[in-house]
Amino acid sequence: MSTPAGWYDDGSGRQRWWDGGQWTAHIAPSDGGAPQAAEAAAVPGSPAVPASPAVAGSPAVAGSPAVAGSPAVAATDACPRPVLGVIALALAVLGTILACIPTPVTFWVGAAVLLIAFVASLIALFRGGARRWPSVVGLALSIVGGAVGTVVMLVALILGAPAGPAPGLPVPPPAGAGTERPADGPATDESATRPSPEQIAEGAQAxxxxDGITEYDDxxxxxxxxxxxxxxxDLSDEALQATADGVDVTGPxxxxxxDVGADAFVACDPLP
Known part of the structure; x- marks a missing residue:
């Protein structure tokens, strides 16, 4: 069934006269007033001009050109913004950066942030109606960032480990090493500083x-x-060295x- 003649929206927001088969050149004034009847009658076969234009909110006739081109019937539903997905993606980026800094504190903080990003990405991924690409990217980045951060931390620990034994642990001797002191090593016993009996004997004689005593020379x-x-x-090395040098012992x-010299006289003087 054709649309009856009348004033309709021609799709441009203006009211144009529809003669039942096609649009005419008659356009309603912008102030809402109807065109003069003389203008409508100027077109042969055009119907009489109504007293007032059609109300914009009146129901449109099926098949009317105004219905097909009217923007009033455009769909208004749109996808909500993926706020949680964007937050999860930002947390994944932050956690990856922190986890890749090779220090224990930043690594564990970054791991905690990546865990939060992983959970938030899962929640945003299964929420309906929102765009899912931020949650998908955040989910993948939280997994990859955790793996990369773990590898970086392990490499840093291996390269930074001390080459020697841990502090406080005994150092094992090298393989094949004995407990004896090397023959060519420096002497550490008292013979290195204590004069020999022969040297002490020469100093005592001097x-x-x-003192003018020569009777023991024979x-x-x-x-x-x-x-x-x-x-x-029990005399010290210094006291014996003084005796070996032919100098009287002084001091304490x-x-x-x-006393030791007197005992030595008694022990070494042969019986008459």
Whole structure:
């Protein structure tokens, strides 16, 4: 059935006269007033002009050109914005950056942020009506960022590990090493600083000669006996070195040196 004649929206927002078969050149004024009847009658066969234009909100006739071109019937539903997906994607980027910094604190903070991003991406992915690409990208980045951060942290720990044993642990001896001191190593016993009995004997003889005592020169082995006796005593190395140099012992050990010397005379002087 054809659309009856009348004023309709021609799709441009203006009211144009439809003669029942086609559009005419008659357009309603913008102030809403109807065109003059003379203008409508100027077109042969045109119907009489109505007193007022059609109300814009009146129901349109099926098949009317105004219905086909009217923007009033356009669909208004649109997808909601993916707010949660965008937040999850931003958290995934932040967590990846923190996890790739090779320090324990930043790694664990980044791992926690990546876990939150993973959960938020899953929730945003299964929510209906919103765009899903941010949640998909955030989900993938949270997984890849966690893996990359773990590899970076392991490499940093391996490269930064000390080459020697851990502090506080005993250092094992090298394989094949014995407990004996090397023969060519420096001497560490008292022979390195304590004068020998022969040296002490020569110094004791010089001391007696200094005091005018020479009667023991004819007694073989006397001074060597004294040197051995003094060497085996409790006198310090410094006191014995002074005796070996032919100098009287002074200081706190003088009394002890006199007593040991007297005992050495008794022990080494042969019976008459």
């Amino acid at each position: 001391l007696l000669h200094g 007694k073989p082995g006397f001074f060597l006996c004294m040197g051995q006796y003094l060497h085996d005593s 050990e003088r009394a002890a040196a006199v």
